[in-house]
Amino acid sequence: MNSEWALKVSSLGKIHGVPDLRALEDTGPDVGTAKSSLTGAIVAAWDVGFEVAPGEALGVIGESGSGKSTVMRCIAGDQSSTAGEVFLRSLDHGQTNVLDLDPSARRRLRVADLSVVYQDPAEGLRLNVTAGGNIAEALTAAGWRHFGRIRDRAAELLERTEVPLSRMDDLVGTFSGGMRQRVQLAKALANEPPVVLLDEPTTGLDASVAAGVLDLIRNLLEETGVAAVVVSHDFAVIEMLTTRCVVMNHGRIVEAGLTDRLLEDPHHPYSQRLVGAARA
Amino acid sequence: MNTSLLQQVLDRHTRIDESPVADLDVNFGLLDEYSKREIRRAILTAVAVPGYQVPFGSREMPVARGWGSGGLQISLAVVGPDDVVKVIDQGDDEGVNAVNLRRLIVSSTGIPESTTPEDSTLIQTRHRIPEDPLDERHTLILQVPVPEPLRGVERDMRELARMHAEADYARMWVSLYEDKVRNGVITRTTGYPCLVNGRYVIATTPIPRWDVPRLHQSRFLSLFGAGREKRIYAVPPHTDVEPLTFEDVPFEVEITPGAECRSCGSSESFLVEVPGSTADGGGHWVCSDSDWCRRNRERRQHPSRGDRS
Numbered sequence: 001m002n003s004e005w006a007l008k009v010s011s012l013g014k015i016h017g018v019p020d021l022r023a024l025e026d027t028g029p030d031v032g033t034a035k036s037s038l039t040g041a042i043v044a045a046w047d048v049g050f051e052v053a054p055g056e057a058l059g060v061i062g063e064s065g066s067g068k069s070t071v072m073r074c075i076a077g078d079q080s081s082t083a084g085e086v087f088l089r090s091l092d093h094g095q096t097n098v099l100d101l102d103p104s105a106r107r108r109l110r111v112a113d114l115s116v117v118y119q120d121p122a123e124g125l126r127l128n129v130t131a132g133g134n135i136a137e138a139l140t141a142a143g144w145r146h147f148g149r150i151r152d153r154a155a156e157l158l159e160r161t162e163v164p165l166s167r168m169d170d171l172v173g174t175f176s177g178g179m180r181q182r183v184q185l186a187k188a189l190a191n192e193p194p195v196v197l198l199d200e201p202t203t204g205l206d207a208s209v210a211a212g213v214l215d216l217i218r219n220l221l222e223e224t225g226v227a228a229v230v231v232s233h234d235f236a237v238i239e240m241l242t243t244r245c246v247v248m249n250h251g252r253i254v255e256a257g258l259t260d261r262l263l264e265d266p267h268h269p270y271s272q273r274l275v276g277a278a279r280a
Numbered sequence: 281m282n283t284s285l286l287q288q289v290l291d292r293h294t295r296i297d298e299s300p301v302a303d304l305d306v307n308f309g310l311l312d313e314y315s316k317r318e319i320r321r322a323i324l325t326a327v328a329v330p331g332y333q334v335p336f337g338s339r340e341m342p343v344a345r346g347w348g349s350g351g352l353q354i355s356l357a358v359v360g361p362d363d364v365v366k367v368i369d370q371g372d373d374e375g376v377n378a379v380n381l382r383r384l385i386v387s388s389t390g391i392p393e394s395t396t397p398e399d400s401t402l403i404q405t406r407h408r409i410p411e412d413p414l415d416e417r418h419t420l421i422l423q424v425p426v427p428e429p430l431r432g433v434e435r436d437m438r439e440l441a442r443m444h445a446e447a448d449y450a451r452m453w454v455s456l457y458e459d460k461v462r463n464g465v466i467t468r469t470t471g472y473p474c475l476v477n478g479r480y481v482i483a484t485t486p487i488p489r490w491d492v493p494r495l496h497q498s499r500f501l502s503l504f505g506a507g508r509e510k511r512i513y514a515v516p517p518h519t520d521v522e523p524l525t526f527e528d529v530p531f532e533v534e535i536t537p538g539a540e541c542r543s544c545g546s547s548e549s550f551l552v553e554v555p556g557s558t559a560d561g562g563g564h565w566v567c568s569d570s571d572w573c574r575r576n577r578e579r580r581q582h583p584s585r586g587d588r589s
Contacts, residue, residue, distance in 0.1 A: 104446045133458045140453035147460060147526035169461050 005051040005089065007195045008074075012048040012084030014061035014070050017041030018193060019082055029249040034067070043069040043251045048084070050246055050256070054194065057221055057228040059238035059259060060244030061274065067251040068231045072199050074099075075229070076116045077106035088113055111141045115188035119200035121180035124187065129171035131158060131183045134172055138190035157186040162216060179210035182216065189224060191200050196221075199231045214240055235278035239263060245272045309356040311387040315339055319512070321359035323503060326514035332444075332478030333427050338510040344433075348381055348406060350508030351423035355385055355404045358419060358503075364392050366400035371408040371550070371568035378406075390516045395571040407470070409491040411549050411572040414500040415518065422487070424506040429473045429483035429512060448522075449481050454519040456524060466529065474520045476515055490550045539565040544577040 015023060023036035027043040035042050045067035052058045060068045073079040075086050076099075086098040089097055090113045098109065110116070116125045125134050135154040136144075144150050158168055161182040167175070172183055181201065201217060202210035218241055221228050230241050238245050239259060246256040247268065253269040266272045309316065317335075322336035333538055341349040348447070359365070368383035369375030373395040381404060386393050394400045397412040404421040414420060433451040434440050443449065459466050469484035472492050484492050495502060495515050502515040509549040515521055525531040540547040542554075542564045549572060567573035 104442075107446065107448075130458060130461065132461065133454045136457045137450050137454045140457070141448070141450035145453075145527050147457065147529050149528075150457065150526075247552060 004053045005094070006054045007089070007229070007273050008054045008085075008087040008094065009071075009075060010049040010085050011050075012071060012074055012086065013046040013082050014044045014067075014074055014079065015041050015046075015082045016044055027250065028252050029254050032250065034065070034250045045248075045251045046083075048246075048248070050253075051197070052227040052229060054089075055221075056244070057227040057230055057239050057242040059242035060224075060229060060231045060248060061233065061235065061238050061245055062248035063233055063274070066248040068233075068248050069199055070246070070251075072116070072231050074230065074244060076114065076197055077103070077110065078116075088195060111138070112191040112193055113195065115191075115193045115196045117181075117184050117188050117196065117198045117201050119203050121172070121177070121184045121267075124184045125172050125180060129161060130169050131172055131175070131186075132168045134183060134187050135190050138187050139187055142191045153190070154186075156188055158183070160220070162190075162212075170228040176209075177204050178213055181205065181213050185213075185217065185220065189220065189226075192224065193226065195229075197225045197229045197231070200233070201230070202237060203232070203234065203252070217241060235263065235275065247274065295411065304587045306388055308341075308361075308389055309359050310384070311339065311353070311356050315353075316357045319353055323354065323358065323514065326503070326512050327501070327516050329375040330516055330519050331476030331482045331513060333482075333511040335510055336512050338507045341507065342384060343377075343588065345508035346425060348377060348404070348423040349505075350462060350505030350509075350512070351404050351406070351421050352384070352505075353507060354390070354421045354503050354512065355402060356382075358421075359385065359389055359402060360392065360494070361391060362391070363389075363397055363401045364394050364402070365402045366394050367404045367408045367572075368408060368409075368410070368569075370552075371410075372570045374570065384498055396575075397571075406488045407488070408550070408568055409487055409494050411567075411569040414498070417498055418500040420502045422485075422502065422504045424483070424485050424504045424511075425508070426471065426485055426507045427483060427504065427509050427511040429481050436526075441477040444480060447479060449475075452481060452524060456526070460526070461531060472473055473524045475520075475524060477519050478522075481524065482513060482515075488534060488550060489523075489531075492521070492523055492531075493533070497521075535559070536565070541565055541567045541573060541576075543567065544573045544580065546573070546576055549573070549576070 018039045018041045020041060021040045022038045023041040023043055024046060026038050027034050027036050028117055048071050050058055059070060062068045074081040081099055087094040088173060101216060132154040135157055137149050139150050155165055155168060163179055163182045172180055202213050205213060214237060232238055242259050245259045245262060246253045249270045255271045263275055266275045285485045299434050318337055322334045325334045339353060341352055343349050343352060365382060365385050367378045369378035382393055397410045397414060402418055402419055407422045428440060430443055430452060433455050451487055456466055459468060471490050472489050473481050474484050474492060497518055499517055501517055505512045521529045539551050541551055543566055546567055551565040551570045552567055552568045553563045
């Protein structure tokens with residue numbers, strides 16, 4: 001796995017407020033808070049690092065406010081980071097730190113190198129555009145200019161994400177939550193990116209729909225061989241989708257390892273509480 | 281108050297049947313020299329960066345914003361004593377707006393006017409490019425109501441600026457895709473989006489699709505002025521202007537099979553329908569370019585006289 005990674009994150013950190021490193025001393029899991037009483041800053045994430053190989057799914061788990069979404073947004077470019085490095089194999093063979101790129105170059109990465117599936121489909125989709133049009137946006141951004149081929153590709157993707165083709169030319173705003181999420185998946189995979197970030201992809205869906213979407217995501221990850229980062233507070237999601245995961249608490253990683261092992265035998269007290277709560 | 285000046289102005293604008301006089305006590309071209317300089321600078325930037333919308337300090341003009349004030353400011357900033365001006369509205373030299381704008385330009389400069397492109401150097405227009413081929417002698421000045429081609433897909437000005445800066449036109453393509461899906465054809469007619477010099481997308485507003493191909497690698501300079509929106513942009517001569525269209529959906533101009541001009545019989549010019557004028561309630565077609573139509577009619581009646589009327 002060492003040289004095989006598609007995405008590598010090291011020492012990623014985000015401090016809201018005064019970027020004073022003294023804030024690190026009185027924050028974190030040992031102190032039990034992310035807010036520094038010394039500087040007043042909030043250490044949303046610090047010293048976060050992991051690697052993800054092609055075809056592998058890595059879970060990031062933790063309670064609300066533990067910093068998992070911050071990590072994802074810093075990798076995606078939705079938020080600026082305070083420290084750290086992020087490498088993509090598809091960018092300069094992993095030689096260039098993604099965080100050093102200017103905002104415009106980072107947005108370009110989102111076309112075909114790095115996709116994000118958000119918890120709220122409204123963030124990843126345009127609700128006043130048709131399902132096919134949303135996918136067409138991803139394709140035309142990547143340079144597709146042939147109407148027939150765009151149609152065919154959009155239909156193929158919607159079929160794969162189990163959206164009825166009869167709804168292809170309907171506005172996404174008229175879709176149910178589960179179907180929106182399927183369209184968002186189709187759009188995220190449109191240009192076959194090597195890395196996909198999924199932020200709470202099934203949170204907010206009712207149980208039966210969530211199970212269906214989860215099933216779909218697992219199949220898609222297997223079929224496409226993308227490297228995926230799955231952010232969730234839900235152990236069931238992490239268990240179903242990922243082989244390895246990291247546990248975050250107050251902005252830091254407290255434990256990392258194989259998902260099965262972590263669920264069976266959590267070491268860190270926080271992980272134990274988390275697993276205990278999930279198994280209860 | 282200088283009553284004699286006021287009287288002069290009133291006289292000038294009430295006695296419309298007299299030939300224009302240039303001895304009026306206003307600056308040549310109505311605008312003061314500082315205003316002209318600012319507008320010319322915007323024009324120079326626009327020519328240097330084809331298709332880029334240059335902001336400028338749009339002045340209060342004697343016509344309301346939205347009635348050609350942008351085109352008028354460009355005309356008055358570039359006009360020189362050797363120019364001959366032609367102004368058209370929907371291809372018609374005699375439209376009320378065209379007549380008023382032309383009268384204003386002529387009365388504040390004393391330059392001659394014409395309806396024939398051949399004799400003109402400065403052509404201010406709303407909605408058309410004259411049918412006659414234009415060349416290096418001509419500067420085409422278009423009055424633009426909505427200069428922003430992406431206005432339909434995005435409202436946030438910062439986001440619009442970002443999209444142009446990064447040449448991120450995916451959502452423009454999505455709107456064409458949706459148009460084609462919904463209607464089977466691309467229905468956009470006036471203001472068809474075009475890629476200029478391979479870089480910026482412009483709105484070719486307000487000309488119809490018919491005129492769009494004539495901007496591509498043209499021999500003349502085109503200046504677009506939007507007074508209300510305070511933007512100037514340009515298509516310099518010999519510049520690529522490619523209408524955005526899918527590889528498998530060819531760009532087409534408006535054509536009605538079998539339609540011909542009732543006045544001159546032409547079927548090769550841009551025709552507009554005059555509804556309900558015949559006895560059976562049906563409409564008929566006439567040339568949009570009234571001056572070209574008149575000369576075409578004379579050409580057909582008197583073929584020996586050659587091209588000019």
